[in-house]
Amino acid sequence: MQKNDLQIFPNAILISALQEQWKPKAWRDEYLELLMLESPGQRWWNAGVSKWGMICVISWLLSFQVVGF
Template sequence: MWNPSQVDYLEVDPVTQEIFQQYKYALAYIGVDFDREDVQAAVIGCSQGMEPAFQTTISYWIWKQNNYEKFEYPSAFLIKALNQQWTPKSWSNEYLDNPKFKSPCQLWWEKAAEKLGKDVRNSLIADVAEKESGYQYILLMSGQTISLEIVNNWSWEKFYEYAIESKRQEEERIKRL
């Protein structure tokens, strides 16, 4: 998926990048095509009102879903919302709690708490993140990283053993210092 931080010819400020990261999976799920040049141009060219435009697009999709209506042309809708600085009639941050709107990193983090327990997860895993390139990884407390794609092919037991061994090796390394 396109990411505004990957644009070489234009510096995109960190606030814009952060807002985009927060909403990109929800917008992509509802059908916004971020690979379209007109969508990219609208996002990059939006100097203010980006977050309300994103929220308007998502809340309108939710309204359409609740009324059993199809949301036609979500990319065009978003472009218009950005260009005309639309604000949502109703918005709740809870809309983003929809599992379909979450990144694979967020979903894995939540699943890890369910499978390992929050305390164990928090003692072994520092973060589950995505680089600007799209590479998704797990940062272990030991400082070691592992691809989320690889771990998704493992059982939870195998991941747990790997993380414990990584933690043990890091503790031994620290003792030797």
């Protein structure tokens, strides 16, 4: 991910926090919604839902389901 030419790696942030036994003093659940920490898959899903709606995206995904699995 990039923001203003600064690369941000969410996994590296998480690994560093776990290694340093990070304990936030002022945690807010909104931090989990930061766009800079969104995975490429989540960005794809959100874009599809905003453009075509949840039902269309789910129907499209289900159309790839292979019979017999």
